[in-house]
Amino acid sequence: MDRRQFIKSTSAGAAGLAFGETILAAKDDHGPGDFVLADRLGVADVLFDLNDHEVVGVAATALARDVESVTGKTCSLNEGSSPNAVVAGTIGKSELVDALIHDGRLDASEVAGQWESCLFSVVKKPFPGVDEALVIAGSDRRGTAFGIFELSRQIGVSPWIFWADAVPDKREGLVIKGGSRRLGPPSVKYRGIFINDEDFGLQPWSAKTFEAELGDIGPKTYARVFELLLRLKANHIWPAMHKCTKAFNFYPDNKIVADRYAIVMGSSHCEQMLRNNVSEWKPDGKGPYIYQVNREGVLDYWEERVKENGRYENVYTLGMRGLHDSPMFAVGSRRTKIKLYEKIIADQRDILRRGVDRDVSRVPQIFCAYNEMLDFYRDGLPIPEDATMMWVDDNHGYIRGLSGPLEQGREGGSGVYYHISYWGPPFDYLWLCSTPPALIWEEMRKAYAHDARRVWMLNVGDIKPGELMTEFFLDLAWDVDKWDRKKPADFLLEAAEREFGPDKAREIADVMNEYFRLNFQRKPEHMGFNMIGEKGIPVNDPEFTPFHYGDEAQKRIDAYADLDKRATLVYEELPEHKRASFYQLVLYPVRGSSLLNSMTLNAYKSRIYAAQGRKSAKDYAIKSREAHKGLREEDAYYNEVLSKGKWKYMMCHHPKDLSVFDQPKTAKARLKTGPALGIFIEGMENGRGVSGGELPEFNALTRRKYFIDVFNRGDRPLEWRAYPSEEWILLDKDHGTADGEERIWVDIDYGQAPKGEALAASVEIKGADDSRLVKITAYNPAYAGTAGTLFVEDNKVVAMDAGSGLTGRTGNRGSRWESIRGLGRSGKAIALLPLDSPTLKDNEISDAALAEYPVRVITGGEARLIFEVLPTYPIHEGRELALAFSFDDLGPRKINLEKKGRTLLGFYWGEDVLAGYFQSSTQVNLAKGDHSLKLWGLDPSVVVDRIVIDFGGLKKSCLGPPETIARV
Numbered sequence: 001m002d003r004r005q006f007i008k009s010t011s012a013g014a015a016g017l018a019f020g021e022t023i024l025a026a027k028d029d030h031g032p033g034d035f036v037l038a039d040r041l042g043v044a045d046v047l048f049d050l051n052d053h054e055v056v057g058v059a060a061t062a063l064a065r066d067v068e069s070v071t072g073k074t075c076s077l078n079e080g081s082s083p084n085a086v087v088a089g090t091i092g093k094s095e096l097v098d099a100l101i102h103d104g105r106l107d108a109s110e111v112a113g114q115w116e117s118c119l120f121s122v123v124k125k126p127f128p129g130v131d132e133a134l135v136i137a138g139s140d141r142r143g144t145a146f147g148i149f150e151l152s153r154q155i156g157v158s159p160w161i162f163w164a165d166a167v168p169d170k171r172e173g174l175v176i177k178g179g180s181r182r183l184g185p186p187s188v189k190y191r192g193i194f195i196n197d198e199d200f201g202l203q204p205w206s207a208k209t210f211e212a213e214l215g216d217i218g219p220k221t222y223a224r225v226f227e228l229l230l231r232l233k234a235n236h237i238w239p240a241m242h243k244c245t246k247a248f249n250f251y252p253d254n255k256i257v258a259d260r261y262a263i264v265m266g267s268s269h270c271e272q273m274l275r276n277n278v279s280e281w282k283p284d285g286k287g288p289y290i291y292q293v294n295r296e297g298v299l300d301y302w303e304e305r306v307k308e309n310g311r312y313e314n315v316y317t318l319g320m321r322g323l324h325d326s327p328m329f330a331v332g333s334r335r336t337k338i339k340l341y342e343k344i345i346a347d348q349r350d351i352l353r354r355g356v357d358r359d360v361s362r363v364p365q366i367f368c369a370y371n372e373m374l375d376f377y378r379d380g381l382p383i384p385e386d387a388t389m390m391w392v393d394d395n396h397g398y399i400r401g402l403s404g405p406l407e408q409g410r411e412g413g414s415g416v417y418y419h420i421s422y423w424g425p426p427f428d429y430l431w432l433c434s435t436p437p438a439l440i441w442e443e444m445r446k447a448y449a450h451d452a453r454r455v456w457m458l459n460v461g462d463i464k465p466g467e468l469m470t471e472f473f474l475d476l477a478w479d480v481d482k483w484d485r486k487k488p489a490d491f492l493l494e495a496a497e498r499e500f501g502p503d504k505a506r507e508i509a510d511v512m513n514e515y516f517r518l519n520f521q522r523k524p525e526h527m528g529f530n531m532i533g534e535k536g537i538p539v540n541d542p543e544f545t546p547f548h549y550g551d552e553a554q555k556r557i558d559a560y561a562d563l564d565k566r567a568t569l570v571y572e573e574l575p576e577h578k579r580a581s582f583y584q585l586v587l588y589p590v591r592g593s594s595l596l597n598s599m600t601l602n603a604y605k606s607r608i609y610a611a612q613g614r615k616s617a618k619d620y621a622i623k624s625r626e627a628h629k630g631l632r633e634e635d636a637y638y639n640e641v642l643s644k645g646k647w648k649y650m651m652c653h654h655p656k657d658l659s660v661f662d663q664p665k666t667a668k669a670r671l672k673t674g675p676a677l678g679i680f681i682e683g684m685e686n687g688r689g690v691s692g693g694e695l696p697e698f699n700a701l702t703r704r705k706y707f708i709d710v711f712n713r714g715d716r717p718l719e720w721r722a723y724p725s726e727e728w729i730l731l732d733k734d735h736g737t738a739d740g741e742e743r744i745w746v747d748i749d750y751g752q753a754p755k756g757e758a759l760a761a762s763v764e765i766k767g768a769d770d771s772r773l774v775k776i777t778a779y780n781p782a783y784a785g786t787a788g789t790l791f792v793e794d795n796k797v798v799a800m801d802a803g804s805g806l807t808g809r810t811g812n813r814g815s816r817w818e819s820i821r822g823l824g825r826s827g828k829a830i831a832l833l834p835l836d837s838p839t840l841k842d843n844e845i846s847d848a849a850l851a852e853y854p855v856r857v858i859t860g861g862e863a864r865l866i867f868e869v870l871p872t873y874p875i876h877e878g879r880e881l882a883l884a885f886s887f888d889d890l891g892p893r894k895i896n897l898e899k900k901g902r903t904l905l906g907f908y909w910g911e912d913v914l915a916g917y918f919q920s921s922t923q924v925n926l927a928k929g930d931h932s933l934k935l936w937g938l939d940p941s942v943v944v945d946r947i948v949i950d951f952g953g954l955k956k957s958c959l960g961p962p963e964t965i966a967r968v
Contacts, residue, residue, distance in 0.1 A: 031178065033122065033178030033179065034122065034175050034176060034177055034178045035084065035122045035132055035133070035134040035175065035176040035177075035178065036084055036132070036173075036174075036175050036176075037067070037084070037086070037134065037155070037174040037175065037176055038067065038070075038071045038073060038171075038172070038173060038174040039172065039173045039174075039175075040172055040173070042073065042082055043067060043068075043071055043073040043074070043075050043082065044075070044082050044084035044085050044086055044134075045075070045076045045077070045078070045079060045080060045081060045082045045084070045085040045086070046060045046063055046064050046067075046075055046076070046077050046078070046085070046086045046088065047077075047078055047080070047085045047086065047087045047088070047096060047130075047133075048060045048077075048078065048087070048088045048089055048094065048096070049089050049093070049094040049095050049096050049097075050078070051093070051094075051095070052089050052090050052093050052094045052141075052144070053090055053093060053141035053144070053262065054259070054260045054262075055141050055142070055144070055145045055230070055260060055261055055262040056088060056089065056090060056094070056138075056141065056144050056145060056148070058145070058227075058260060058261060059088070059144070059145040059148035059149055059230065060077060060086075060088055060148060061077065062148070062149070062152065062227065063075070063086070063088075063148050063149075063151060063152055064076075064077055066152040066155065066157040066161070066168075067155065067174070069157065069161070069167075069168055070155050070156055070157065070168050070169075070170065070171050070174065071170070071171060071172065071174065072170065080129055080130070083129075083130065083131040083132065084130070084131060084132045084133070085130050085132075085133050085134075086133070086134045086136065086151070087100075087123075087126065087130075087133045087134070087135045087136070088135075088136040088138075088144055088147065088148050089136075089137060089138070089144060090137075090138045090139075090140060090141055090143070090144045091108055091111075091112050091137055091138065091139060093141070094137075094144075096127075097135065097137045099127075100123060100126055100135060100137075101137075105123050105126055106119075106121055106123060106126075106135055106137060107121075107180070108137045110182055111137065111138075111139045111143070111182055111184070112139060113139060114139045114143070114184060114185045115139070115140070115143075115184070115185045115186070115189065116139065116140060116142045116143045116146060116184050116185055116186055116233075116235065117138070117139040117140075117143045117182065117183060117184030117185045118136055118137060118138040118139065118143040118144060118146060118147030118150075118182070118183045118184060119135070119136070119137045119147075119180060119181075119182055119183075120134065120135070120136055120147065120151075120176075120180065120181050120182075120183065121134075121135045121137070121179070121180040121181075122134055122135075122176065122177075122178045122179065122180075123135050134151075134176050136148055136151065139184070139185075141262045142230075142235055142262045143183075143184060145230050145262060146183060146184065146230065146233050147183055149230050149231045149233075150183055150233075151176075152231070153231070154176075155168075155171070155174050156168040156169055156171065156498075158498060158499055158581075159228060159231035159232050159471065160228075160467055160471075160499075160581065160585070161231075162224055162227070162228070163224070163228055163463060163464065163467060164464075164467050164580075164581050164584045164585055165580040165581050165584065165643050165646070166499055166581040167577040167578065167580075167581065169501075186233065186477065186478045186479070187448065187453065187476075187477060187478060187479055187480040187481070188415075188448070188453050188454070188455070188456045188477040188478070188480070189453065189454050189455065190235060190236040190264060190315060190364070190415070190454065190455040190456070190457075191233070191234045191235060191236060191455075191456050191474055191477035191478065192229065192234050192235065192236025192237050192238070192264070192266070192455075192456070192457050192458070193229070193234065193236075193237055193238075193457070193458050193459075193460045193463070193470060193474075194237070194238035194268060194417075194457055194458065194459045194460065195217075195225070195237070195238070195239055195240040195241075195460065195461075195462070195463065196238075196240070196241070196242070196268070196421065196423075196459050196460075196461055197242065197421060197422075197423040197430055197461050197462070197655075198217065198240045198242055198244070198245060198461070198462055199242055199244045199655070200430060200462065200652040200655040200656075201461070201462030201464060201649075201650050201651065201652060202217065202221075202240065202462040202463060202464075202650070203216075203217055203240065203242070203244050203245050204649035204650075205647065205648065205649045205650040206218070206221040207649075208648070208649050209645075209646075209647075209648045209649055209650075210224075214251075216245060216246050216251075217239075217240050217245050218251050218253070218254065219251060219253040219254050219256075219257045222239070222248075222254055222257055222258065223257050223261065225237070225463070226257065226258060226261035226263045227261065228463075229261075229263060230261060230262075230263075232470070232471055232474045232475075233474065233475075233478045234474045234477075235262070235263060235264050236263070236264045236265075236266060236315065236455070236457065237258075237263055237264075237265065237266065238266050238267055238268045238271075238457060239254075239265070239267075241267070241268060241271060241276050241278065241279075242278065243278045243279065245279075246279055247275075247276035247278075247279035247280050248265070248276060249274070249276070249280075249305065249308065249309065250279065250280075255308075255309055255312055258312070259312050259313070262313070264313045264314060264315055264364075265309070265312065265313070265314045265315075266314060266315040266316070266317065266366070266457075267316075267317050268317070268368075269317065269321065269325075269368035269370035269373070269390075269392070269417065270321040270322070270324060270325045270326075270370070271317065272302065272316075272317045272318060272319055272320055272321070272348065273302040273305055273306065273316055273317065273318075273348060273351070274305045274306070274309055274314060274316065274317075275301065275302060275305050277289060277322075277323045277324065278323065278324050280301075281301065281323060286300075286301065288329075289322070289323050289329075290329050290330070291320055291328070291330070291340065291344055292329075292330045292331065292340060295347075298320075299347055299351065302348060302351055303351045303354075303355065306351050306352065306354075306355035306356060307355055310352075310355040310356040314356075314364070315364040315365065315366055315388075315455065316348070316352060316363065316364065316365045316366070317365075317366055317367075317368055318344075318345050318348050318349075318365050318366065318367050318383075318384075318387060319341060319344065319345060319367055319368070319373060320341070320344050321370075321372075321373070325424075327371070327372045328341075334379060337376065338376055338379060338380055338381045341376055341381050342381065342382065345367075345383075345384065349365075349384065352365070360386070361386035361411070364388070365384070365386070365387040365388065365412070366387060366388045366389075366390045366415065366455060367383045367384075367387050367388070367389055367390060368390040368392065368417055369389065369390060369391060369392055369400075369401075370392045370417065371392075374392065374400060374401065377389075378401075378877055383410075383412075384412070385410055385411045385412060386411045386412045387412045388412040388413055388414060388415050388454045388455050389403065389407065389410065389412065389413075389414040389415070390414070390415045390416065390417050390455060390457070391403070391414060391415070391416050391417070391447065391452060392416070392417045392418075393416070393417070393418050393419055393443065394871075394873070394909070394913065395419050395422045395424060396419065396422065396871075396913035397418070397419060397420075397435050397439050397440070397443060397913075398443065398870070398871055398872050398873055398913070399416060399418070399443050399446070399447055399872075399873065400873050401873060401874070401875070401876065401877055402414070402446070402447055402450040402451075402452060402875050402876065403450055403451050403452065404876045404877070407451075408450065408451040412454065413451060413452075413453055413454035414450075414451055414452045414453075414454060415452050415453075415454045415455030415456055415457070416444065416447045416452045416455075416456055416457070417457045417459070418440075418443070418444065418456070418457070418458050418459065418473070419435075419458075419459040420433050420435045420440075420458060420459065420460060420461070420466050420469050420470070420473070421433065421459055421460060421461025421462070421466060422459065422461075423656075424533075425531075425532070425533065425910065426531045426532070426533065426909075426910030426911075426913070426914060427525065427526050427528075427530070427531065427532075427533035427910075427914060428525055428533045428655065428656065428658070429523050429525040429526070430461055430525070430655040430656070431524065431525055431592070431652070431653055431654075431655055432465060432519070432523075432524055432525070432589050432592055432593060433465055433466035433467075433468070433469050433589065434515075434516060434519035434520070434523050434524070434589075434593070435469055435516075436488075436489075436513075436516035436517070436519075436520055436822050436823070437469065437472045437488040437489060437491050437492065437516070437822060438488045438489060438516075438820050438821065438822035438823035439520075439823060439870075440469065440472060440473055440476065440488070441476065441483060441485075441488035441820070442488075442820055442823055442831060442835070442943065443872075444456065444473070444476055444477075444480075445476070445480065445835055446835040446836075446875070446940065448480045449834060449835045449836035450835075450836060450875060456473070456477045458470060458473045458474070462650070464584065464647075464650060464651070465584065465585075465588060465589055465651075467584070467585055468491075468492070468495055468512075468585060471495065472488075472491050475491070485818050485819075485820045485821070485831075485833060486821055487821075488820070488821070488822055488823075489509070489513050489821050489822035490509075492508070492509040492512045492513060493505055493506065493509035495585075496508035496509050496512075499578070499581060499582075499585065500570075500574060500578055500581075500582060501578075504570050504573070504574065507566065507570055508567075508570055508582075508586060511563055511566050511567050511570070511586065511590060512586060512590075513822055513827075514559070514563055515563060515589065515590050515593065516822060517822065517825075517827040518556070518559060518560065518563075518593070519593060520824065520825055520827075520916050521556075521825045521916060521958070521959060522544075522914070522915070522916070522958070523914075524592065524593050524596040524597065525658075525660060526660070526914045527539075527542060527596060527597060527600045527660055528540065528600075528658070528659060528660030529541065529542055529543055530659075530660075531910050531911070531914075533656070533658060534656075534658070535656060535657055535658060535659075536659065537658075537659060538659055539600075539659050539660055539664065541604055541607075542600055542601055542604050542958070543957070543958035544556050544601060544604075544957070544958045544959070545955070545956060545957040545958065546604075546605055546608060547682070547683065547684060547685040547955075548682065548683060548685070548955040548956070548957050549955065549957055549959070549960075549961055549962055550682070550704075550705075550706075550707070550962070551682070551707065552957050552958060552959060553601045553604065553605060554601075554605075556597055556601060557597060557598055557601050557602065560590075560593060560594035560597050560598065561594060561598070563590050563593075563594060564590055564591050564594040567586055567587045567590045567591070568587065568591075570582065570586075571583065571586075571587050580642060580643050583638075583642060584638075584642070584647075588634060588638060588651070591630075591634055592631065592634060592653055595627045595628075595630045595631045595634070596627070596631065596653075596660075596661075598623060598624065598627035599624050599625075599627035599628045599631070599663070599664065600624075600660075600664055602620045602621070602623040602624040602627065603620070603621065603624035603663075603664035603665065603666045604664070605617075605620045606618070606620035606621040606624060606666040606667050606668070607665065607666065607667045609669070609711075609741075610667035610668055610669045611667075611669075612669070612678065612680060612711070613669045613670070613671075613672075613676075613678055613713040614669055614678065614711045614712070614713065614740070614741060615669060615671055615711065615712045615713065615714070615715070615739070615740050615741075616711055616712070616740030616741040617666075617667055617668050617669045618668040618669075619740055620666070621666030621667065621668060624663070624664060624666055625663060625666070628663045631653045631654075631661075632653075634653070635651050635652065635653050638650065638651035639651055669713070671713065671714055671715045672713055672714040672715070673714065673715060674714045674715065674716050674768070675712055675714040675716045675717060675718035675719070675767065675768040676712065676713035676714035676718070676768055676770070677710070677712075677713070677718060677720065677765070677766075677767040677768045677770040677771075677772065678710075678711045678712070678713045679692065679708055679709060679710055679711070679765050679772045679774070680708070680709040680711065681693050681694075681695055681706075681707070681708050681709070681774055682695060682696060682706045682707045682708070683695060683696050683706075683955070685955075685956075691772065692765075692772040692773040692774050692775070693774060693775070694774070694775035694776075694777070695708070695746060695774060695775070695776060695777075696795045697777045697778065697779055697794075697795050698746075698747075698748045698776070698777070698778040698779065699778070699779045699792065699794045699795075699964075700748070700750040700753075700778070700779060700780040700781065700968070701779075701781075701790070701792045701794075701856070701966040701967065701968060702792055702794045702964050702965065702966065702967060703747075703750075703967040703968065704794065704962070705745045705746060705747045706745075706746050707743050707744065707745055707746070708722075708743070708744045708746060708763065708765070708774055709741055709742070709743050709744075710722075710736070710738055710741065710742050710743075710744060710765055710767070711738060711740065711741035711742075712738045712739060712740060712741065714768070717737050717738065717739045718737065718738045718739070718767050718768055719735075719736075719737050719738075719767055719768075720735065720736060720737075720738060720742075720765060720766065720767030720768075721734060721735040721765075721766050721767065722734040722735065722744060722763055722764070722765050722766075723763065723764045723765075723766070724761070724762075724763045724776075725761045725762045725763070725764070725776075726753075726761040726776075727749075727752060728748060728749040728750075728752040728753035728754075728761075729746065729748065729749075729761055729763060729776060730746070730747040730748065730749055731744050731745070731746055731747075731763070732744060732745040732747075738767075746763065746776070748778050748780070750778075750780050753778060753780050754780070755780055755781065755782040756780060756781075756782075757779050757780070757781055757858075758777065758779070759776075759777060759778040759779075759780055760775070760776065760777055760778075761775075761776040761777075761778070762774060762775050762776055763776060779858065788805070788854070789804065789805030789807075789853075789854065789965065789966075790854050790855075790856055790965070790966040791853055791854065791855050791856070791963070791964055791965055791966070792855075792856045792858070792964050792965070792966050793855075793856060793857050793858040793859065793949070793951065793964065794961075794964040795953045795961075796859060796950070796951040796952050796953025796954075797948060797949070797950055797951065797953045797954055797961050797964060798855055798857070798948065798949040798964050799946065799947075799948050799949075799960060799961040799962065799963050799964045800853055800946065800947050800948075800963055800964070800965065801826035801828055801945070801946055801963055802819070802824075802826070802828070802829055802830045802851070802935075802944040802945055802946060802947055803819030803820075803826065803828025803829060803830050804828065804963060804965060805853070805965075806818075806819055806830060806851055807851070807852050808849065808850040808851040808852050808934075808935075809849065809850045810849055811837075811847050811848045811849035811850070811937065812846070812847035813837065813838055813840070813847050813848075814834070814837070815832045815833065815834070815837035815838075815848070815849045815937055815940070816832070816833055816849045816937075817830045817831070817832060817833075817849050817850070817851040817935065817937055818830060818831065818832075818833045820943075823870075823943065823945075824870060824916070824917070824943065824945035824946075825868075825916050825917060825945055825946070825959065826945050826946055829870060829943050829944060829945040830851060830943070830944050831940065831942070831943045831944075832849060832937040832939070832940040832942065833940075834940075835940050836940065837849075837937075837940045839875070839876075839879055839938065839939040839940070839941075840938045840939070842894060845884050845892050845894070845936055845938065848884065848892075848936040848937050848938055849936070849937040850934050850935065850936060850937075851934070851935040851937070852932055852933070852934050852935075853932070853933045853934075853935075853947070854930065854931075854932055854933075855926075855930070855931045855932070855933050855949065856929070856930050856931075856966075857926045857927065857928050857929060857930075857931060857949075857951075858928065859928065859951050860926060860927050860928035860929075860951075861925065861926070861951065862923060862924075862925055862951075863923070863924050863925070863926055863949050863950055863951045863952075864921050864922070864923060864924075864949070864950045864954075865885065865921060865922050865923070865924045865947075865948075865949055866919055866920075866921040866947065866948040866949070866950060867883070867895070867897065867919065867920050867921070867944060867947055868917045868918075868919055868944070868945045868946040868947070868948070868960070869881070869897055869917060869918060869919075869920065869942060869943060869944050869945060870916070870917060870943040870945060871909070871912035871913050871916075871917065871918050872941050872942070872943055873941065874939070874941050875939070875940065875941045879939065879941070880896055880897075880898055880939075881896070881897040881898050881939065881941055881942055882894055882895065882896050882897055882938050882939060882942070883895060883897065883935055883936060883937060883938050883939070883942050883944070884935075884936035884938060885933065885934060885935055885936065886933075886934045886936070887924065887926065887931050887932065887933055887934070888931055888932055892934070892936045893922070894938070895920060895922050896920070897918075897920045897942060898920075915958075917945055917946075924949070926949070933947070933949075935947075946960065948960060948961065
């Protein structure tokens with residue numbers, strides 16, 4: 001956006017000044033009503049009341065640093081040396097601000113009494129000695145702090161100035177547009193992060209590098225974390241809690257620092273009442289952590305913490321689980337345990353009455369329905385009306401349930417605990433952040449639509465390298481209406497422009513969006529294709545096939561290599577002061593993903609090609625080993641060289657040392673003496689290159705090409721030549737010398753080829769006094785008739801991305817199918833919007849939204865209709881994932897999308913989340929000719945990614961067939 005613009009929000013109760021909007025005037029483009037923060041003559045002072053909340057002074061001091069980092073000029077605090085001043089204060093707490101309001105110089109009625117809001121206003125001659133002031137008047141202590149840090153953001157200081165070394169560009173002049181404008185209140189009341197699984201990054205970095213004098217994560221580290229939260233307009237944290245880190249309250253200064261930064265403390269789903277059980281429960285003298293047999297000991301333990309921390313701002317977690325992330329130990333029936341939970345929660349609330357507020361309804365409390373706790377709730381466990389019901393995802397980004405109509409009326413409302421990092425079954429993802437903004441948007445916007453507006457908590461692991469998705473989540477919590485369905489991916493464009501400037505922003509955003517799409521297909525940590533994420537468990541062969549669909553494995557290697565190349569080029573073209581930040585936010589995640597996929601897939605290809613006798617198997621083994629070495633080198637650069645060693649011990653590409661990160665087995669072939677001809681053709685799968693075969697059928701409508709690999713099985717170079725039987729067979733090369741291998745791409749000149757539906761020809765490959773014959777068939781109909789989007793049967797399969805060429809109609813209840821850019825393995829999955837659309841009953845299908853797809857069937861007959869959907873959950877208990885479909889004018893048929901056995905921690909659930917989808921299918925019978933496939937949307941829980949009609953041609957692969965969309 002042009003910095004001369006300022007778009008003022010007028011929506012009541014919204015976030016006011018939105019991200020991307022600017023109050024900063026362009027250089028030499030300001031009027032008499034504007035405020036000069038800095039120019040060539042000097043820089044404004046920053047004034048605040050020393051009796052205001054501590055966080056105001058903390059933020060004001062940071063602002064002075066930020067202004068100096070941009071202008072190079074020292075910004076004085078409370079010294080009155082400049083005729084211009086930034087005046088920051090909290091209404092009712094700052095004499096400076098209150099005097100302006102009392103004198104009628106400042107109208108703060110729009111924000112007074114609001115939650116975490118502030119007013120920006122330029123005031124002339126507010127005080128003696130001050131000619132001009134930019135007043136930041138906060139409704140409360142965080143409102144003031146957020147306003148101050150918003151000014152920092154406006155002048156070009158990134159929230160990631162410390163945590164990703166985001167160095168701002170230098171500017172001589174900073175001018176703030178005149179007038180008044182509002183910031184806040186936020187969409188979600190409590191917005192925060194959970195530092196979790198810190199064993200491999202944050203803890204060793206803090207203990208050995210940043211806070212080595214303490215040897216742990218302590219107040220110095222937390223001060224940096226809390227500043228980051230304020231810069232991201234967040235207010236809440238669950239602190240680090242693994243055994244490797246001492247409990248947050250072990251260090252008395254931690255809670256004092258939290259209060260100084262106005263951060264609301266909480267504790268995780270397995271740490272009730274602000275307690276860290278792993279570190280703090282000592283059975284000696286206390287007995288077992290079992291409420292059923294040691295009630296008094298457990299209650300004393302909880303009450304002790306409330307006495308210590310009750311005077312601070314906290315959100316208390318109710319209920320009880322085991323000492324760590326395990327179910328509570330109790331004996332008895334389900335009903336007995338539910339009654340026990342009721343008593344536990346009642347006792348906890350009594351503690352809060354005594355230690356915090358006699359009116360316990362005014363004490364922020366949550367019940368986090370994690371794992372078995374959700375099951376107890378669904379079995380009838382009552383939650384206090386004033387407590388917040390925290391819904392949870394399944395650890396992989398799919399929310400397990402949300403508040404129904406009756407639950408939405410609860411006084412305490414609801415919230416969500418969500419993951420972008422995770423340690424546990426079926427498999428961890430602790431290294432890179434690969435949860436795309438589109439999935440976060442779809443799930444969290446759906447949650448907000450179902451009243452989850454009280455608390456949003458994000459499991460961020462080590463903070464790094466989850467920086468950008470942490471920011472996106474918190475931005476969405478601040479202003480939930482910031483992005484519509486088309487724009488979650490545009491967050492990356494906005495972030496890239498802010499961090500690296502407009503010239504490179506589009507390329508950076510495109511790289512990152514493709515990074516997320518590829519990793520949605522399979523996270524790097526899940527490339528072992530096994531279901532048990534424990535040390536020593538062997539990996540399986542990748543499911544990315546080298547046999548079908550254009551060599552799926554090689555296409556993935558090449559796609560990542562291209563991303564790495566593009567990101568590296570941007571890195572090299574950036575100014576020196578921007579490179580460290582770009583490496584952390586973009587290049588390292590892209591390169592790490594590329595290297596791990598290269599290591600895994602090239603090793604796999606070496607094993608396959610060695611079995612075929614290819615001399616080139618050795619080359620793939622070398623590529624795999626080079627990639628493994630590259631991963632270690634990137635970690636070493638991150639930890640030892642980047643930012644002069646600032647991040648030493650932070651980055652580890654192999655958390656828990658799982659087998660997926662080890663060098664995979666490679667192989668080399670036994671070679672014949674002299675040159676020896678071998679060929680491998682697409683679709684052969686188990687061929688060993690000894691005989692010929694038949695390529696998949698070519699299709700004039702889809703225009704796909706297929707490959708023939710000519711390879712050497714001997715120890716001397718192979719000279720070869722290809723001879724097509726017809727002139728209309730096109731080869732991108734017809735001869736060569738293969739020391740290892742060469743790939744021939746075969747195509748058809750459909751204009752020259754005869755018209756017909758069963759053309760036949762061949763290509764003969766000769767070399768080393770040997771030959772192979774490859775059969776060619778082609779479908780080249782006399783009439784195409786392909787105006788508009790058309791999905792065509794190709795090799796007995798019709799494949800479509802649900803978001804391609806989407807047409808249809810809005811349902812009678814107002815819902816519609818819409819493609820969400822960046823969502824799903826295709827990057828354009830469709831969902832029903834709005835996300836609070838009603839779930840329709842069987843007799844209401846006629847009210848449903850429709851999506852329509854034109855389909856051309858070539859063979860006809862029995863087929864399997866397959867829906868690939870995201871592994872989401874029904875929004876409400878008792879509902880089902882379902883949609884309806886129909887062909888042509890036939891009536892709709894409902895299909896239940898629930899996969900049998902798809903339960904949390906169940907086998908199918910694990911497969912689903914690792915793959916990023918699950919399938920449901922049904923049999924259909926389609927005659928040869930053109931048809932219209934219709935999808936009837938019954939529930940906004942359903943997200944459809946791809947649709948396949950299989951007439952018996954579907955091949956084993958990871959991603960399935962490419963879209964069979966007509967290209968002519």
